Amino acid sequence: MKTAFTVICTILFISAGIVPVQAASVDTLVLSEIFYDRSGVDDRYEWIELFNGTSGVIDLSGWSIGWGGTAYSNGTFQLNGTIGPAEYLVFGGPSSDLSNGNPIYSLAVDINPDLQNSGTIADGVALFHNPASSITTTSIPFFSVVYGGSNSSGLIDHTGAVSAVDVGDAPEGQSIEFLSGLDGWAINPSPNPGSGSLSTVPIPPAVCLLGSGLFSLFGFRRKMIKV
Ligand SMILES: [Ca+2]
Ligand SMILES: [Ca+2]
Ligand SMILES: [Ca+2]
Ligand SMILES: [Ca+2]
Structure with a gap:
């Protein structure tokens, strides 16, 4: 009966259109978009966007970004501040105009050295759940993206294994964007710094869980009365 109730709830939620699209949901902090190749000089126009897919505020002081061609530690910077649930934040610049999507920076920092522009040999950007000062060539990223041709440099993913290439090389003036775990990069x-299509993982149908619990309690009491 409890299962039946859950099934009924699921049907009701689906029929009411309340069940969100799962494909665009993430449940962690992720790199959500990277702009690494402007038309013309890239310096001071590159940016990295993060998305908080959790239901809580994340203190970014324990997090950092690393990037490079042969290793993520070729360049690093320390994040700071906080990022709220389902919030996008953009780091980089500090220049902003139409050529790089008019970003508004949470942390205006000249990414130095500049992000690699890929090509036949892939490059990567990684999010580390470690301070920038501790990032080495062997640090395993929390989340990463490898973009371009072949990953002949052996950039690793969050498992520590050599990463697959996640996406091709964006033409100048374009970005690479994380759409979700299923759709990938x-x-x-049309770069969209500070916004996107990601959402947090939907809250479990609390009404159903509550209802299911009440049903169990009610059923239990009925049994008690019978005895
Ligand atoms: Ca660049
Ligand atoms: Ca360029
Ligand atoms: Ca720069
Ligand atoms: Ca975006």
Whole structure:
């Protein structure tokens, strides 16, 4: 009966259109978009966007970004501040105009050295759940993206294994964007710093869980009365 109740709840939620699209949901802090190749000089126009897919505020002081061609530790910077649930934040610049999507920076920092522009040999950007000062060539990222041709440099993913190439090389003026765990990364011809299509993992149908619990309690009491 409890299972039946859950099934009924699920049907009700689906029929009411309340069940969100799972494909765009993430449940962690992720790199959500990277702009690494402007039309013209890249310096001071590159940016990295993060998305908080959790239901809580994340203190970014324990997190950092690393990037490079041969290793993520070729360049690093320390994040700071906080990022709220389902919030996008953009780091980099500090320049902002139409050529790089008009970003508004949470942390205006000249990414130095500049992000690699990929090509036949893939490059990578990684999010570390460690301070920047501790990042080495062997640090395992919390989340990463490898973009471009072949990953002949052996950049690793969050498992510590050599990463697959996540997405091709974005033409200048375009970005690479994380769409979700299922859809992965894609080249975005219209960079959208500070926004996107990601959402947090939907809250379990609390009403159903509560209802299911009450049903159990009610059923239990009925049994008690019978005895
Ligand atoms: Ca660049
Ligand atoms: Ca360029
Ligand atoms: Ca720079
Ligand atoms: Ca975006």
